[in-house]
Amino acid sequence: MKENKYDDKIFYEKYSQMNRSKEGLSGAGEWETLKGMLPDFKGKRMLDLGCGYGWHSIYAMENGASSVVGIDISQNMLKVAKEKTHFQRLNIYVVQ
Helix, strand or coil, rough: CCCCCCCHHHHHHHHCCCCHHHHHHHCCHHHHHHHHHCCCCCEEEEECCCCCCCCCHHHHHHHCCCCCEEEEHHHHHHHHHHHHHHCCCCEEEEEE
């Protein structure tokens, strides 16, 4: 059974006020460590499961990915992800 707290109004309002939600990857405490573990994205295709606001998908595109598919169960998260990107090769989908 899927659990989707991100479409709960109260939970989402609080989540959207967190630093990681407002500032993106730089607002996530784990980002500097995680960034060092990521591969070279140049020319690669990426699947971002649970993409949320799409920060990692956008990062991959900015760093040369040929295409990215972002998938999430939250309509709220995907709405923001679609607003944040200008990349035509970044496709965002909701999983029902």
